[in-house]
Every structure is written in C-alpha cells, then in structure tokens.
Amino acid sequence: ADEDGYDLWLRYRPLERAAQQRIQVRSIVLPGAPSPTTDAALAELNKGLSGMTGRAPASAARISDGALLLATPARLPELAAAASPLRTELAALGDEGYLLRQARIQGRNVTLIAANSDIGLLYGAFAWLRETAAPAASRALAVSSAPKLQLRLLNHWDNLDRTVERGYAGQSIWDWWALPDIKDQRYTDYARANASLGINGTVLNNVNSKPEVLTAPFIAKAAAVADVLRPYGIKVYLSARFSTPLELHETATADPLAPEVQQWWRAKADEIYQAIPDFGGFLVKANSEGQPGPQDYHRTHADGANMLAAAVAPHKGIVMWRAFVYAPKGAHLADDRAKQAYEEFKPLDGKFAANVLVQVKNGAIDFQPREPFHPLFGAMPKTPLMMEFQITKEYLGYSTDLAYLGAMFEETLESDTKAAGTVAQTLSGMAGVANIGSDRNWAGSHFDQANWYAYGRLAWNPQAKSRDIAAEWAALTFSPDQRVAAPIVDMLMMSRETVVDYMTPLGLHHLMGTSHHHGPAPWVDNLERPDWNPVYYHRADRNGIGFNRTATGSSALQQYAPEIARQYADPRTTPEQLLLWFHHLPWDYAMPSGRTLWAELLARYDKGVAGTKSLHARWVVLKPLIDARRYTEVEQRLARQINNAILWRDASIAYFQSVSGLPLPPGVQAPAHPLSYYKALSYPYAPGRG
Numbered sequence: 001a002d003e004d005g006y007d008l009w010l011r012y013r014p015l016e017r018a019a020q021q022r023i024q025v026r027s028i029v030l031p032g033a034p035s036p037t038t039d040a041a042l043a044e045l046n047k048g049l050s051g052m053t054g055r056a057p058a059s060a061a062r063i064s065d066g067a068l069l070l071a072t073p074a075r076l077p078e079l080a081a082a083a084s085p086l087r088t089e090l091a092a093l094g095d096e097g098y099l100l101r102q103a104r105i106q107g108r109n110v111t112l113i114a115a116n117s118d119i120g121l122l123y124g125a126f127a128w129l130r131e132t133a134a135p136a137a138s139r140a141l142a143v144s145s146a147p148k149l150q151l152r153l154l155n156h157w158d159n160l161d162r163t164v165e166r167g168y169a170g171q172s173i174w175d176w177w178a179l180p181d182i183k184d185q186r187y188t189d190y191a192r193a194n195a196s197l198g199i200n201g202t203v204l205n206n207v208n209s210k211p212e213v214l215t216a217p218f219i220a221k222a223a224a225v226a227d228v229l230r231p232y233g234i235k236v237y238l239s240a241r242f243s244t245p246l247e248l249h250e251t252a253t254a255d256p257l258a259p260e261v262q263q264w265w266r267a268k269a270d271e272i273y274q275a276i277p278d279f280g281g282f283l284v285k286a287n288s289e290g291q292p293g294p295q296d297y298h299r300t301h302a303d304g305a306n307m308l309a310a311a312v313a314p315h316k317g318i319v320m321w322r323a324f325v326y327a328p329k330g331a332h333l334a335d336d337r338a339k340q341a342y343e344e345f346k347p348l349d350g351k352f353a354a355n356v357l358v359q360v361k362n363g364a365i366d367f368q369p370r371e372p373f374h375p376l377f378g379a380m381p382k383t384p385l386m387m388e389f390q391i392t393k394e395y396l397g398y399s400t401d402l403a404y405l406g407a408m409f410e411e412t413l414e415s416d417t418k419a420a421g422t423v424a425q426t427l428s429g430m431a432g433v434a435n436i437g438s439d440r441n442w443a444g445s446h447f448d449q450a451n452w453y454a455y456g457r458l459a460w461n462p463q464a465k466s467r468d469i470a471a472e473w474a475a476l477t478f479s480p481d482q483r484v485a486a487p488i489v490d491m492l493m494m495s496r497e498t499v500v501d502y503m504t505p506l507g508l509h510h511l512m513g514t515s516h517h518h519g520p521a522p523w524v525d526n527l528e529r530p531d532w533n534p535v536y537y538h539r540a541d542r543n544g545i546g547f548n549r550t551a552t553g554s555s556a557l558q559q560y561a562p563e564i565a566r567q568y569a570d571p572r573t574t575p576e577q578l579l580l581w582f583h584h585l586p587w588d589y590a591m592p593s594g595r596t597l598w599a600e601l602l603a604r605y606d607k608g609v610a611g612t613k614s615l616h617a618r619w620v621v622l623k624p625l626i627d628a629r630r631y632t633e634v635e636q637r638l639a640r641q642i643n644n645a646i647l648w649r650d651a652s653i654a655y656f657q658s659v660s661g662l663p664l665p666p667g668v669q670a671p672a673h674p675l676s677y678y679k680a681l682s683y684p685y686a687p688g689r690g
C-alpha cells in the first residue's frame with residue numbers, strides 16, 4: 001500500500017540513515033497489564049518503528065537504557081510520587097492528554113510517553129511517531145498536549161444502502177449488509193487514522209436519517225462497529241429521525257410532550273445502551289429541509305432536544321441538535337434565509353437540558369467556499385455549541401478540485417465574535433462532515449486526505465495554525481524532504497483562495513448548479529423555493545450586485561455583536577472578501593484597488609484561473625520526487641481543475657455581463673462560448689447527490 005494512498009499519513013516509510021540513527025529505541029516497556037488500547041498503541045509503535053528503521057524493538061518488562069516507556073501514574077507509581085517533576089504537568093493534561101520527554105526513570109535514560117489514561121498513551125504513541133517521522137527542525141523532544149475540545153466528531157452522511165450524501169470517495173465504508181458478522185479491516189484502519197488525530201466520536205449515519213437505523217438489527221450492527229472503534233477511544237453515535245416511533249408504528253404521534261413518545265425513547269435508549277454501553281448519543285436534524293421535528297407539533301427545538309436528552313441522560317449520553325434550519329414557508333423566503341437559525345435558536349438560549357449541544361454550521365447559509373462566521377457563535381452564552389464543518393467538498397469542487405480546507409477552518413475559528421472571544425473560544429465540540437469512502441485512498445483524492453487531517457488536528461486544538469498542520473501532513477504523506485514538502489505546503493495554502501476566486505469572489509455565494517452543486521449556474525431563477533435560486537443571493541441587475549444585509553436591506557447584520565454590525569454597515573470598512581455578502585453595490589463602485597467593482601470581479605475570476613494553472617505547474621516539477629501513481633492521480637485532477645476554473649470564470653462572466661450590460665475592460669479575455677452554451681450544460685451523473 002505504498003503508492004495507492006491507503007496508508008494515509010500513517011505511511012512509516014524508511015527514514016534516511018542519519019534520522020534512523022537518532023532513534024535510540026532499544027526496547028518498548030509498558031508497566032502493568034495490557035489493555036486493548038495499549039495493545040493498539042504497541043502495535044502502532046511496532047508498525048511505525050519497523051517501517052521507519054527496518055527493525056521493531058522487543059517488548060521488555062524491565063526499564064533499561066534506551067527504552068521507549070509508556071506509563072500512566074497507575075502503571076508507574078513514580079509518576080505519581082510527590083517528588084516527580086512530571087506529576088503536576090501530568091495532572092494538568094486531563095484524561096486524554098499526553099507528554100513526550102527524554103527522561104531519567106529508575107536511573108535509566110528513557111524516552112517517555114506519559115499520560116493519565118491508556119487513551120492518552122495511544123494519543124502519545126501517535127504523537128511520538130509523528131514527531132519521529134517528520135521531525136520539526138532540531139526540536140528537542142518536549143511535547144505536552146491536551147485537547148481543547150471535549151467532543152471531536154466525524155459526521156458521516158452515509159445512508160444504509162451505502163450511498164453517501166455529498167460523498168465523492170466511493171460508497172460508504174459501513175457495510176450494513178455484512179455487519180455485524182463481518183468487520184472489515186478498514187474499520188480498524190479508520191480507527192487508527194482517527195485516533196492518530198484525536199477524533200473521539202463518530203456518527204455512523206446520515207442526518208437525513210431513517211427509522212430503521214434504530215431497530216434491533218441495526219443496533220446490533222452499530223454495536224459491532226463500536227466494538228472495533230472502542231480501543232481507539234472512539235464512541236459511536238447515531239443520527240435519529242425525530243418521527244421514528246411514529247413511523248415504526250409504535251406510537252400514535254411523535255409529539256415530544258406526549259408521555260408515550262417520551263417513554264418510547266427512554267426504552268429505545270435503554271435498548272441501545274444494552275448493546276453499546278458507551279454509546280455517545282444522538283445527532284438530530286429536525287424541521288429542516290423536510291425532516292420531521294417538534295415544530296410539527298407546535299413545540300420548540302428545545303422541547304424536542306430535551307425529550308431525547310432525558311432518554312439518554314441516565315446513561316450519560318448527549319444530544320447534538322443541529323441549528324441548520326430553514327423553513328419551507330414564511331417570512332424568511334422573501335427576506336433572508338441567513339437569518340432563520342439565529343431567530344429560532346437565540347431565544348432558546350438557556351432552555352436546553354444540560355446534555356444537549358447545539359451544532360451550528362460554520363456559516364449561516366451552507367458550507368460555501370467563503371462565509372462569515374455564523375452569528376450564533378458568541379450569541380448563546382448559556383448553551384454549549386458545537387462547530388459543524390464540512391470536510392467533504394460539496395461546494396468546493398468535490399474530490400476533483402484541490403482546496404485545502406485547513407485555511408478555511410482556521411479563518412472561521414480565529415474570527416473575533418466581539419462578544420465572547422474568538423469563535424474557537426465559544427466551542428464545546430466540533431463535528432466534521434466526513435469525506436471518507438471506500439476508495440483505496442479513502443477521500444477520493446490524495447490531497448483531500450489533508451482535509452480530514454486538518455479537521456482532526458483543529459478539533460484537538462482549534463488554535464493551531466493551518467500552515468503548520470499542512471507542513472506536518474505533507475511531510476508525513478509525501479516526504480519530509482523539504483524539496484517535496486515545502487512546495488506542497490505552498491500549494492495547499494494557496495488552493496482555497498484560488499477556489500474562492502474562480503467560484504464566489506468578493507463575498508458572492510450560492511451560485512452553483514441545482515441539486516448536484518457542481519459548477520456555475522448564477523442564472524437559475526425558477527426553482528420551487530426562491531431561496532434555492534442563485535439569483536436570490538447575488539441580486540445582480542443592471543445597476544449592481546450583492547446582498548444587502550445592512551439595516552437598509554435584510555438586517556441580518558444586526559445578528560452580530562454591535563461592534564461588528566457597526567463596522568460592516570459601511571462597505572468601506574467591510575472586509576473586501578465579504579463585501580457582496582453584506583452589501584449591494586453599483587457596478588462602478590470604486591474598489592480599494594482603484595478598479596471598479598465590475599473590473600475587480602473580472603480580475604478575481606482571472607486570478608482564480610491563474611491560480612489553478614500555478615497549482616498544476618508547481619506539481620509538475622515535483623514529478624521526479626513523487627511516486628508514479630500518486631503523481632499521476634494528482635496531476636490529472638489539477639489539469640481538470642484548470643478546466644473547472646475556466647468554466648466557472650467564463651460562465652460567470654457571460655452571465656453577469658448579460659445582466660450588467662457592461663463591456664469587458666481591455667485585457668480581459670471574453671468567455672469562450674455564449675451564455676446559452678453554459679446554461680445548457682448539465683451534470684447528470686454527478687456523484688454524491690444522496
């Protein structure tokens with residue numbers, strides 16, 4: 001599995017001789033009795049060391065010089081001793097943290113992986129392997145790390161028939177047919193990859209859920225998956241359909257205040273916990289895009305969430321209730337869909353049970369290439385919030401286009417809410433909509449593995465820098481050789497802005513084709529709901545373009561803290577990258593560059609196309625340094641991305657010119673085809689429609 005990408009960032013390729021010699025591990029020592037989790041840690045260390053150095057050190061019972069020692073205070077009482085300098089440091093690391101040190105223990109020089117629990121040891125083992133495989137320049141081994149967020153989850157939008165909603169990496173890895181008897185090796189490798197990042201929970205099924213998933217056969221299947229993931233510290237969760245008992249004909253209603261409904265869910269929770277004692281809980285999409293929910297019975301989101309929360313509370317389970325709501329009818333359609341989540345949830349702050357978290361998408365519309373942070377962050381001080389990021393690239397070119405999402409996640413996380421610190425500081429957990437499927441390379445493309453990686457690292461530490469994470473990933477996945485890693489980092493770091501430039505520059509959004517969400521369709525104006533139409537979002541006409549969300553428009557801006565609302569009320573003090581998100585401006589509006597808005601827009605599209613050409617050119621020169629298969633698979637996608645960018649550019653320019661009636665400034669190349677050509681394009685076989 002060398003060139004096909006199956007090993008992800010856990011490749012453990014032979015190190016150069018000098019690097020090998022620096023690894024002075026003569027034995028591996030684990031005091032005390034092994035557990036399934038320490039077995040996993042030792043197996044990983046063996047795999048890693050034999051891959052990187054050609055030999056696996058023996059396990060030993062006694063501590064000697066050159067030992068790699070894995071210890072918790074319970075396993076090695078010295079660590080807990082009052083005189084131990086590590087004692088206080090360890091105490092600060094909690095259940096899941098770890099530290100790595102060169103230390104002197106029992107008079108011997110050892111490499112120490114220390115933690116308070118076996119899971120901490122497993123995380124520490126992965127961290128040590130990471131440090132060893134891709135050493136940061138001349139850094140002494142002095143790492144201590146603990147997760148900043150307690151809940152670090154993947155959300156699979158995987159259906160029970162193995163299709164994946166918005167999945168571009170083949171069918172679902174969960175083989176519901178073969179489970180529970182057949183537990184694919186891939187589940188173990190999935191667990192290893194996630195544990196290497198510190199991901200500690202996974203929701204197995206789509207938020208557009210089916211009642212069947214909560215019936216006995218599926219509970220048994222989920223339990224089998226949970227058994228595989230448990231040693232790696234990963235809890236299983238399920239998406240629950242709100243109307244499950246009604247649809248299974250076991251109650252006459254799904255009203256959350258009806259005693260028979262409450263009792264049904266309590267019994268269901270008991271049944272699940274019988275099979276999966278450490279079941280994490282439920283994720284719920286309710287009263288959104290046609291899903292059933294408490295509002296069907298004139299109850300609130302809090303009524304619905306609290307009813308489920310009461311059912312799982314005796315088992316220490318949680319409910320993650322999504323704030324991605326938009327109603328099929330109502331004022332918001334004519335007004336602004338972006339406002340609905342805040343309007344429905346903000347008044348419920350303080351009304352949710354203690355074991356409910358509200359899960360909020362990074363932005364108020366829907367995983368666009370760029371959105372301002374969701375106004376609910378910082379606005380719900382009495383409710384624990386989870387961030388929902390989308391790792392699969394529904395709106396950023398699937399797994400064909402290169403877009404490193406680390407940069408996008410970082411941009412949201414470090415945004416200042418001006419109410420409660422940065423967005424990162426408002427969070428209790430993070431969920432990432434997985435980009436994982438059964439493709440050999442897991443993610444549909446090699447570079448999309450970086451998005452899984454970056455998500456996991458940011459869930460562990462939402463203050464981490466996406467460039468550092470990119471450097472780590474490039475070194476582990478391709479090579480620590482800077483001739484390879486450095487240009488790959490540059491490619492990653494420029495890629496997302498490139499996509500924004502050719503798809504949705506200057507704060508534009510939701511311009512993509514209907515249903516498949518791939519490719520440009522800014523002209524669409526005839527869908528059943530007005531807020532599905534791209535014209536609803538760009539509002540371009542003869543006079544100008546953009547969505548006025550200030551007080552003279554939809555007033556969505558008022559949902560942010562006053563300081564932000566004031567700053568963004570004026571286009572002059574609105575960040576250029578969000579300009580048309582908040583403002584409707586005339587085509588001749590003078591941009592800071594000195595160009596008119598019209599000319600600036602055209603320049604952005606050109607910049608996007610130029611960016612894709614540059615990505616391709618940067619890759620091509622790496623050919624002698626990359627294995628043939630991965631080189632080719634990446635090269636093909638980068639070439640395709642140039643065409644995608646040209647398509648976006650040309651179709652967008654053709655359309656906006658038909659609206660603005662303005663000539664193209666000198667130097668701007670005219671679209672290759674007339675507008676009618678782009679309107680006629682369709683993608684009948686686009687994957688991931690779900």
Ligand SMILES: CO[C@H]1[C@H](O)[C@@H](O)[C@H](O)O[C@@H]1C(=O)O
Binds near residue numbers: 165207285367394690
């Ligand atoms: C799972 O449904 C998805 C839907 O496919 C997607 O187009 C949109 O982004 O969001 C929905 C959601 O997040 O619920």
